[in-house]
Amino acid sequence: MINVGMYYNVKKGHEKEFEDTFQKVVEYLKSNVKGFEKASIYKKVGEESSTTEYMIYSEWKDKDSFREFTTAKAFHETTEYGKGIIEGRPYHRIFNEVKEEN
Numbered sequence: 001m002i003n004v005g006m007y008y009n010v011k012k013g014h015e016k017e018f019e020d021t022f023q024k025v026v027e028y029l030k031s032n033v034k035g036f037e038k039a040s041i042y043k044k045v046g047e048e049s050s051t052t053e054y055m056i057y058s059e060w061k062d063k064d065s066f067r068e069f070t071t072a073k074a075f076h077e078t079t080e081y082g083k084g085i086i087e088g089r090p091y092h093r094i095f096n097e098v099k100e101e102n
C-alpha cells in the first residue's frame with residue numbers, strides 16, 4: 001500500500017468547483033480504477049492568499065496502480081480541465097510504501 005499527497009493551488013472563486021470535481025473523480029476511481037483504495041481532500045485555512053491550497057491524500061494498492069492512473073486518459077482530461085482553475089503546476093509526493101507480508 002502507498003499513500004500519495006497531491007498538492008494544488010486553486011484560484012480564488014473556484015474552490016467549490018474544485019471540491020465538486022474531486023468528488024466526481026473519486027466516484028470514477030472507485031468504479032473504474034484497479035488499485036485505488038480511498039481519498040480525502042484537505043483545505044489549508046487561516047492564511048490570506050490569491051489561491052487556496054489543497055492536498056488530496058489517496059491510498060493505492062501499490063505504486064504501479066498509481067502510475068497507471070497518472071498515465072490514463074481520464075487523468076489527463078481532468079488535469080487539462082484543471083488548468084483553468086489551478087495556479088502553477090500541481091505536484092505529488094509518495095509518502096510511504098508498506099509491503100504486505102504473506
